[in-house]
Amino acid sequence: MKLHFSKMHGIGNDFVMLDCRRQPFALREEQIRAIADRRTGVGFDQLISIEPPRDPSCAFYYGIWNADGSPSGQCGNGVRCVAAWLHRAGELAIGDTVRLESPSGPVTVRLINAHEVTVDMGVPAFAPSQVPFRADVEADSYAIDVGDETLMMGAVSMGNPHAVVVVPDLQAPVLFRQGPLLTTHERFPEGANAGFVQVVDRGQLRLRVHERGSGWTLACGTGACAAMAVMHERGEVDDRVQVALPGGELTIDWAGRGQTLWMTGPAAFVFEGEWLGSRMAR
Numbered sequence: 001m002k003l004h005f006s007k008m009h010g011i012g013n014d015f016v017m018l019d020c021r022r023q024p025f026a027l028r029e030e031q032i033r034a035i036a037d038r039r040t041g042v043g044f045d046q047l048i049s050i051e052p053p054r055d056p057s058c059a060f061y062y063g064i065w066n067a068d069g070s071p072s073g074q075c076g077n078g079v080r081c082v083a084a085w086l087h088r089a090g091e092l093a094i095g096d097t098v099r100l101e102s103p104s105g106p107v108t109v110r111l112i113n114a115h116e117v118t119v120d121m122g123v124p125a126f127a128p129s130q131v132p133f134r135a136d137v138e139a140d141s142y143a144i145d146v147g148d149e150t151l152m153m154g155a156v157s158m159g160n161p162h163a164v165v166v167v168p169d170l171q172a173p174v175l176f177r178q179g180p181l182l183t184t185h186e187r188f189p190e191g192a193n194a195g196f197v198q199v200v201d202r203g204q205l206r207l208r209v210h211e212r213g214s215g216w217t218l219a220c221g222t223g224a225c226a227a228m229a230v231m232h233e234r235g236e237v238d239d240r241v242q243v244a245l246p247g248g249e250l251t252i253d254w255a256g257r258g259q260t261l262w263m264t265g266p267a268a269f270v271f272e273g274e275w276l277g278s279r280m281a282r
């Protein structure tokens, strides 16, 4: 089985992009995991398919799978790469604005240039049932027992579930214990992307994310949106925030509850290749 792919990244969050405009996506979960393997496969944080739309109001559909083979409803760094990929495929011109269909619904992208994209990431959803997160009532901060500690966290969906925890130090070793525990915590029935955020000032956040299905990544686009939304709800940041992740920076614009949130950042091509099929896996 030969599979042509494009390797891309969005501030270090890396992707294998599959052109499924003319042939259906047909990978089994174990094949997705085999391609994700950073030694015997290609290696990626997420695999993204580009397919014909299911929603006629959208130009294309994109599918998202984590390194463990699990599907996701949204990928912020990934959709910027989809826009850049479509530009290079001649489907999108610089300055164009187009609706793309994600598994959690449509988003609108605008190509600023060949490597910079702005995305309407939709409206952040805070109701526990929408995250989903087990809580009796909605709050801007929840106490949650993680290991032998009780953390205070925010919960929000950007089309995928996020936990957001404010920390004084992003290098604290305790994060590396709490991240995986939060991602698989029983109060998140569908798992969670666990974001640990430091508030620098009202216009700057620093963030690390332990992603559901992929672990610690250099960047998480929906995580940056989630962190900004939670801190904005608490009145701790302004309507425009620069979010610094280990792999780079994103600009997030959000005017508050019920409004659309915008994310702006880069998308980069790395190489083209061919995956020779599971017979090459270990």
Ligand SMILES: N[C@H](CCC[C@H](N)C(=O)O)C(=O)O
Pocket (backbone or CB within 6 Å): 013, 045, 046, 064, 066, 071, 072, 073, 074, 075, 076, 077, 078, 160, 161, 193, 211, 212, 213, 214, 219, 220, 221, 222, 223
């Ligand atoms: N791990 C996430 C999907 C990828 C999110 C991230 N890479 C982004 O840029 O938003 C999840 O299972 O919901």
